[in-house]
Amino acid sequence: MTPLKKYIRPGVLRNFLRKACEMTNGDCPFAISYEGEIVIVEGADCSEGFESGTDRTIAAAIQFDNFHAGELLLKMPEWCAEAERESYQRLLSFTAFSIQELIDNERARRSIAEEALSKYRELALLHRSVPTINTSLRLRDVVGALINECRRENYPGELGMIFLSEPGSNHFRLAVQFGLPFGSNPQALADSALFYQVANSEKGEIVNDLETEERWQDELPGLGSMALIPIVSPNRTEGMLILASENKGLFEAAHRKSLATLASVAGISVSNAFNFEGIQTLMNAILQALAEAIDSRDPFTAGHSERVAHLAVAFAYAMSRDSAFQDVLFSDQDLREIYYAGILHDVGKIGIKEDVLTKKTRLPKRRMDVLKARFQLLGQTSDFNWTEAFDVIRQVNRTMSPEKELLERVRDLGKLNWSIGDENSPLLYEDELDVLLLEYGNLTPDERNEIQRHPAESERILQHIPLQEGYANLLTIIRQHHERMDGSGYPDKLEGDAILLQSRIMAIVDIYDAVTQERHYKPASTRSEAMKILTLESEAGKLDNSLVSFFMENLERIEMLSERVKSTRVTHLSEIGNIATL
Structure with a gap:
C-alpha cells in the first residue's frame, strides 16, 4: 500500500476516515493517495473525482521524518459555498494532523518497545555468556x-x-x-x-x-x-x-x-x-592409516587418497571465497566433511581382488607364457610364423588402445587351431580373445564392474561407523564421486543437480590426481595434459563445466592451498588462506 501501512493498520485508518466523513453528514468522502494512486476511499463507491488540484478536491500532505507518505483528499459537494469550503479545509487539516499524530504515537511506542527489546537482548546475552563458554568444543x-x-x-x-x-x-x-x-x-x-x-x-x-x-x-x-x-x-x-x-x-x-x-x-x-x-587428531590419523593401507595395495596409488583430500578442500575453499560462486560458502565443518570424504573415497577397493586392482596388462604373464608355448608348438608342427604372430599378441596385450589393424590380426589368429594327436584346440580361447579384443583398457566387463563397485562398497563399509553430527553428506559424497553430469557415471548413473556439488568437486580432483600420477598402465601426465583431459570431459558433458573452468583458472592457487592443508589442523581448515592458523 503506502508507507502509512507500516504504522497504521488499514482497518484502523478506514474507521478513522469513516468518522471524519460522518462529521460532514456523509456529504464529503475521504481518500488516501500515494504517488498519484488512490489506495483508500471512504464515503464513496469509487475513486473517481478525487484528482488532487480540482475545484472540488482539496488535499493535505501526510509526512514524517521529512518523508512524503501520501496525501489525504476530501471531495466537497458541488453546491459548496465559500464558508463551507473553509470549514472543510479545517476538517481536512485536522484529520491529516490527527493521522500524523497517530503515526508519531505509534513510532514512539515502537521506539520504546525496541529500546526495551534491546535492553532485554543485552541482558539475555550476558545471561547466555557463561553457557556459551561452557558448551562449545572448539x-x-x-x-x-x-x-x-x-x-x-x-x-x-x-x-x-x-x-x-x-x-x-x-x-x-x-x-x-x-x-x-x-x-x-x-x-x-x-x-x-x-x-x-x-x-x-x-x-x-x-x-x-x-x-x-x-x-x-x-x-x-x-x-x-x-x-x-x-x-x-x-x-x-x-x-x-x-x-x-x-x-x-x-x-x-x-x-x-x-x-x-x-x-x-x-x-x-x-x-x-x-x-x-585430540580425539579429532586421533580419528584423522586412524582414517589416514586406513586410506594408506588401501592405497598401499598398489604402490602406484600410494598417497592418492590424501592428495585428493587436500586438493578437494583447497578447491572448495577457493570456490567459497570467489565472487563467481557467491552462493557457495563452505564452513569449517563442510571442509572437514570434504576432507574425510577424500581420505575415505576409495575404501571400498579393499574388496577388489589384487590381480584386478593392480592389473598392468590384458593377460597376466603366466597366461602369456602358456600362449607363447602354444604358438611355438603350432610353429613347430606347421609353417606358422609363430614369432611374428606372438609379437602381435604381446603388443596388443600391453597397449591401452590398440590400432584396428592389430585387433583384426588378433581376430584372425583366433580362428586358428592347433592339435596334439587327434585332439584339436583353438589357438586362442574365448576368454583370451575377449580381453585381447578390448578396444580400450585392459579390464574385462566383469573386472570393470568389480572396480565400479567400490563407491557403493565404500558407503557400505563406512555406514557402520557412528559419524558425528555435521557429516550428513559424507557417505553421499563418497558414493557419488564417480558419477558424471550426463548420467554416464556409476554406481547410480545420476545426472546434473542430482549430484552434490561436493561430489562434483571430488570427481574433478580425483581425475586430476589420477592422470598426473604414474600408473601400471601409463606414465604420469603433465599438468597441461591433465587440463586437456579435464577440458574434453567437460565438453563431453561429463564434468561440471563451470567447476572445471574455475579449477583450471585457479590451479596454481588450489595446489598452493592444498599444500597448506597438510600443515593445518583438521578442525581449522577454513583458515588455510591465512599465513598462520590457531
Missing part, C-alpha cells in the same frame, strides 16, 4: 567467547590476551587478543617470570604498577598495570587470561574475582576442547 570458539565476554563487561584495560598451554609441554602460545599495537611481541609476555609464576600458582594476580614489579622486566613495553588470571581445569593450567593497560592502578579485587569466575568456567571448556581436538 578452542577458537571457547577463547573467543571468553575474550568477548571480557570486552562486553567493560573491564579496565585496553589490551586483552588469552594464551593456551601446548599439550605435553610448559609452553604457552597466544590464541586470541585485542588492542595489541601492530608489531608488538606478545609471546615475550608469556616468557616472563611473572607469567610463569602466576601460571604455576594457579591463582590470579593483579599488578597495578608494573614498573615496581620485580618479576616484570618490561617484556611488553609501555604497560602500566595488568590482571593475570590462570585458566585452570581439574588436571592442569590450560591457559592464561590477561587484561592490561598503559595506565597504572586500574584493577580492583572485584575485577579479579569476576574474571576468575569466568576463567574457571572456561577452564573446563578449554580442557574439553583440547580433548576433543
